[in-house]
Structure formats: structure tokens, C-alpha cells
Amino acid sequence: MATIHVNVVSAEEQIFSGEAKFVALPGEGGELGILPKHTPLITRIKPGAVRIQRADTNEEEFVFVAGGLLEVQPDMVTVLADTAIRGKDLDEARAEAAKKAAEDAMKNAKSDIDFAKAQSEFAAMAAQIAALRRFRAKR
Structure with a gap:
């Protein structure tokens, strides 16, 4: 099964780092869905939820971001958030x-x-x- 490495970081700390099957988040032009081998992309993100379907547990990781930047490479997604808060927090x-x-x-x-x-x-x-x-x- 193909996976993609996901990093979600804020100015304060790294919020998430791990392998995922799928990532969804609020891009500037609308909701984005990222799968492994996605075309490279850089865009701003709006305040909202980053949803990460983890590869190891098949559970969904949830992080609120207050905006920031998204970089997508075929094997990696990086979310550089202005502010990021784990869903449970x-x-x-x-x-x-x-x-x-x-x-x-x-x-x-x-x-x-x-x-x-x-x-x-x-x-x-x-x-x-x-x-x-x-x-x-x-x-």
C-alpha cells in the first residue's frame, strides 16, 4: 500500500509527523485531498481542519490550523501552520x-x-x- 509522509508544524512545535494514506485540508481555493504520488503543489491554507488518515492505525488524526502554507511533493506533505492545535486539545x-x-x-x-x-x-x-x-x- 502506498503512503505519503506528513509533517504538520507550527512556530511553536511539531504537531504531527508520520505516514498517511490520505490528507485533506482547507486550501485557499477550496478543500484539498492529497494521496500518495500527488502532483507537486504549493498553496496557502485557510483556517480549518487538517485530517490525516494514518497508515499505521487507519485512524484519522485531526489538527486545527489557523492558516499557513502547504507544500506537496509526490512522497511528502508539509503543512507550515501559523497556529496548529491537536483536535484533542x-x-x-x-x-x-x-x-x-x-x-x-x-x-x-x-x-x-x-x-x-x-x-x-x-x-x-x-x-x-x-x-x-x-x-x-x-x-
Whole structure:
């Protein structure tokens, strides 16, 4: 059976490294599905879930990313995430609080830059909450 090596890293740490049968993640132009021997590709990724079908256990590994870059080679996938959180470590209450704070910051923004920053944070928290709910629904 063909596999592809997957690395998911953030600025803080390596989140996942291992062999996979399949990887799915939110590309800038839409959802991407990566199989072994995929055509080389570099693209930005949007906030959302990286789903990795592990080759060793056949289980799905789940990681939330808040954006970043994806590099695909025929035998390797590298996700360089701005922020990455393992599915089991996601905290819905904290994400809801951060989403509410971003919403308040958008209402009170004094400049376009402040508004854009708050809007970006709001979008990332909304994506994190949606990803967490999908993760829980699968468990």
C-alpha cells in the first residue's frame, strides 16, 4: 500500500509527523485531498481542519490550523501552520470567548487595520469552533 509522509508544524512545535494514506485540508481555493504520488503543489491554507488518515492505525488524526502554507511533493506533505492545535486539545469555551472578543473588537475598531485584525481573528475562531464540532461528531 502506498503512503505519503506528513509533517504538520507550527512556530511553536511539531504537531504531527508520520505516514498517511490520505490528507485533506482547507486550501485557499477550496478543500484539498492529497494521496500518495500527488502532483507537486504549493498553496496557502485557510483556517480549518487538517485530517490525516494514518497508515499505521487507519485512524484519522485531526489538527486545527489557523492558516499557513502547504507544500506537496509526490512522497511528502508539509503543512507550515501559523497556529496548529491537536483536535484533542481544542477548547470550545475558550474559542467561543475569543470569538466574542473579536466580535467586540470589530464593533469598537478605530481604524481599518484594527477592524481587519479583529475580522481575521473572528474568522479563525469561527473556523476553529466549526472544526471542533466536526471532530466531536466523528468521535
